[in-house]
Amino acid sequence: MNKLQEWGFSKDWWRNQRGEFWVIGQTVLSIGFILLPVVQVVTLSFAVRLGLTLGLGLIGLGLGIAGLSHLGNNLTPLPHPKEDSQLVTTGVYGWVRHPIYSSVIFLALAYGVWQMSLSHGLGAIALFIFFDRKAAQEEQWLSAKFKDYASYRQTVKKLIPFLY
DSSP: HHHHHTTOOOOOOGOOOTTTTHHHHHHHHHHHHHHHOOOOOOEEEEEEEEHHHHHHHHHHHHHHHHHHHGGGGGSSSSSOOOTTTOOOSSSSGTTTSOOOHHHHHHHHHHHHHHHHHHHHHHHOOOOOHHHHHHHHHHHHHHHHHHHHHHHHHHBBBBTTTOOO
């Protein structure tokens, strides 16, 4: 229970004041993605599939590991920033504002490509839409907490480095 409180969860989590429902939704969506059946509609050569999978997977792993390490004590699964948090804009956060969300999306795409699965491709799109909305909520709270967030938001992309 102590770790949950450290991350910002409270006894009245059910009020969703810090975005607890986003964490529940993310958990359900992630489990749903894992349980999706593989529906193959297209085939690519093994070499192309391997190259795309490795590329997307390495980008995803890199973003996730760097995002986690740069956040340090600011890390929370909740979209609401911790009370004692500081704005992180360096390292991977200089390339993309939400690298951990990006990581999940890239890893889901990598798996979909590896399996050549339409259902997992659609699942990756669902994850992208979900994380785009979760990030929008998070950015409202970050903008209220940090006066520099508006300028940071204008210079760094949201979910896909250098693109979106």
